[in-house]
Amino acid sequence: MKIVHVASEVFPYVKTGGLADAVGALASTLAERGHEVSVFLPGYRKALEHPAARGSERRLRLRIEMGDRFASCDVLALPVAPRLTVYFIGREEFFDRQGIYGNGERDYEDNDNRFICFAKAVAETLRLLDLKADIVHAHDWPTGLIPLFLRYAERRHGVMLALRTVFTIHNIAFQGVFPMKSFPRTNLPEELMGIDGLEYYGQMSFMKGGLLFADHLTTVSPQYAREIQTAEFGCGLDGVTQSRAADLVGLVNGIDTAVWNPATDPVLAARYSADDLGGKAACRADLLRRLGLDPAFPGPIFGMVARLTEQKGISLVLANRRFFESSPVALVVLGSGEARFEAGLRDLVAAMAGRASLATRLDEEMSHIVEAGADFFLMPSLFEPCGLNQMYSQAYGTVPLVSRVGGLVDTVIDLADDPANGTGIMVRPTAAGLAEGLERAVALHRNPSALQAVQRRGMRRDFSWRQAAQGYERLYQDAL
Secondary structure (H helix, E strand, C coil): CEEEEECCCECCCECCCHHHHHHHHHHHHHHHCCCEEEEEEECCHHHHHCHHHCCCEEEEEEEEEECCEEEEEEEEEEEEECCEEEEEEECHHHHCCCCCCECCCCECCCHHHHHHHHHHHHHHHHHHHCCCEEEEEEECHHHCCHHHHHHHHHHHHCCCCEEEEEEEECCCCCCCEEEHHHHHHHCCCHHHHCCCCCEECCEEEHHHHHHHHCCEEEECCHHHHHHCCCCCCCCCCHHHHHHCHHHEEECCCCECCCCCCCCCCCCCCCCCCCCCCHHHHHHHHHHHHHCCCCCCCCCCEEEEECCECHHHCHHHHHHCHHHHHHCCCEEEEECCECHHHHHHHHHHHHHCCCCEEEECCCCHHHHHHHHHHCCEEEECCCCCCCCCHHHHHHHCCCEEEEECCHHHHHHCCECCCCCCCCCEEEECCCHHHHHHHHHHHHHHHCCHHHHHHHHHHHHCCCCEHHHHHHHHHHHHHHHC
């Protein structure tokens, strides 16, 4: 099949979260399995400066209609591997900036223009390069208008650009909602301004466009596919997702086992596997040493790598401050986010007196070191479409402590539910639920043989994209 992926971030070129990992790994895996794969992403400054982007060359110069004016764009092509090409859509006005979506404090005010232009440029590139895609697969709100732009370009030029379109909801909480005054720059028919189109409470929603007009919808876990059809988790779009229920399927993401594998990971102090866990102790000591903590600390280490936002359950961690202060445990947090959560965690780290560390940054290498060195991985999310860290954790023999929501339900086997096969600890997404889970983790740590059995079971699970990609292949084949 000829498959085109369109996303606002793709690993390794640019990443703010799991979206980049998922798109990059899925595209690579599909190419390895014999499909012709093209990937489109904006030509951000960070992406074009990344060493992996070296060798990209300008293929096209585009003239993109934006309401009553035109914008020029460059298309840079990068042959990455057999059957895999990455295209960067460049426009300095929109993408030559330090940030991806914003400046760190707030989103860019022209994100509507940026991603309208990007999506139109993708459609125009498909036409000019005559890629004749079987599937165009768009990801999350920045690409929500892709299905519409493709179909209207086909009508306008009398060509076929894609046999079928697929739209994946990675997180329905982020919807790309803009003032309706943005609509004229789409150059789409006025009837799409109504409630049966892009209108969303008097504004315009990119996410709604993808939900309504893609041929098929996916989200990143079966549980999340059910949740986004409810008022509790649908974030105001539950009526739309319910109307497309017959076309919606939940497919769990995989992990890139070439990158996330403790038996081969080059950044670890020692390698280890399910058959030989010896190296994990060395990784544990290395983590503590790097953070200026006692490398011989005997108690359980709780690790956390996350955006410091309400979604990730940081408030639940802070609500259990008394446990962390009074229990013989260590806490390691890597991530940045809302100022109130950074401040709260700094206070907690100070109160734990040499048993805790907070690094408020994105650090890919350090995230591997935390996954390998921690005993338990904290992921008390209030909602979690799929999540990757709970899968990384199991692959690294680090027991995940997660909320019973979304993709966490589909990827972690709770020890309380299934003691013989359990790979983690699942809790209610409340402060009391997390408190109970923390106590369960401490009890498990006191029993080394039981802990190692859980670690080995997690490490032997197959979370690879080879497994996950088969679900997408079946979806594409059924769509065609």
